[in-house]
Amino acid sequence: GQQLNQSPQSMFIQEGEDVSMNCTSSSIFNTWLWYKQDPGEGPVLLIALYKAGELTSNGRLTAQFGITRKDSFLNISASIPSDVGIYFCAGRGGGSNYKLTFGKGTLLTVNP
Amino acid sequence: NAGVTQTPKFQVLKTGQSMTLQCAQDMNHEYMSWYRQDPGMGLRLIHYSVGAGITDQGEVPNGYNVSRSTTEDFPLRLLSAAPSQTSVYFCASRRQETYSYEQYFGPGTRLTVT
Numbered sequence: 001g002q003q004l005n006q007s008p009q010s011m012f013i014q015e016g017e018d019v020s021m022n023c024t025s026s027s028i029f030n031t032w033l034w035y036k037q038d039p040g041e042g043p044v045l046l047i048a049l050y051k052a053g054e055l056t057s058n059g060r061l062t063a064q065f066g067i068t069r070k071d072s073f074l075n076i077s078a079s080i081p082s083d084v085g086i087y088f089c090a091g092r093g094g095g096s097n098y099k100l101t102f103g104k105g106t107l108l109t110v111n112p
Numbered sequence: 113n114a115g116v117t118q119t120p121k122f123q124v125l126k127t128g129q130s131m132t133l134q135c136a137q138d139m140n141h142e143y144m145s146w147y148r149q150d151p152g153m154g155l156r157l158i159h160y161s162v163g164a165g166i167t168d169q170g171e172v173p174n175g176y177n178v179s180r181s182t183t184e185d186f187p188l189r190l191l192s193a194a195p196s197q198t199s200v201y202f203c204a205s206r207r208q209e210t211y212s213y214e215q216y217f218g219p220g221t222r223l224t225v226t
Contacts, residue, residue, distance in 0.1 A: 006154075031213045033213065033214065033215070035217075040220075041219055041220070042116075042202050042204075042217035042218050042219045042220050043155070043202070043217045044217070045214055045215065045216065048213070048214050088154065088155065090155075090215075092213050099157060099160065099170065100157075100213065100215060102147075102154045102155040102156075103154060104152065104153065104154035105154055
């Protein structure tokens, strides 16, 4: 099946720093989604990307759909303590109409 | 609009017991799915449904049953609980249009099997 590699697995940063994380796929994806999961809660959708090269922002978050269609990036600018959580990427390949494949997540810790 | 709701929030079962995890959505979404989340494993798809009366298996279906009699509800049944089914279970839903894969998750059910 399709696999997603998400990196880094975890990050420890100081408040105010910028953050970058990414996902890579062994095959082409047609859709990329980025989610955030707070402790004890379900994942919440942050950004959805549908076209290669697409760059989309949501407040301090910016995500990009890689040109090769095999990767996606999420950047968080000027991090704040409430950015703490697990960030997941998810993708849909061309051969699967319904299913999303999820990365294993990046655990972000922000020190105030 | 409550979104996706799940009950119970926490459950402890003994090995061999059966139970049903409830999931409901009020967004009229055609597509619903169940995932389990284990440390270091991310989210793995158990079963999914593209509409009332239609279900299919995901990545890790063994030990679980689903049915979809209405658009709103998608219960997950554990037939005979095993310690390996200790996990956090999430239900999710989305619209069925091919251009939209924006999936919304419930708050989760934390299950422990002893």
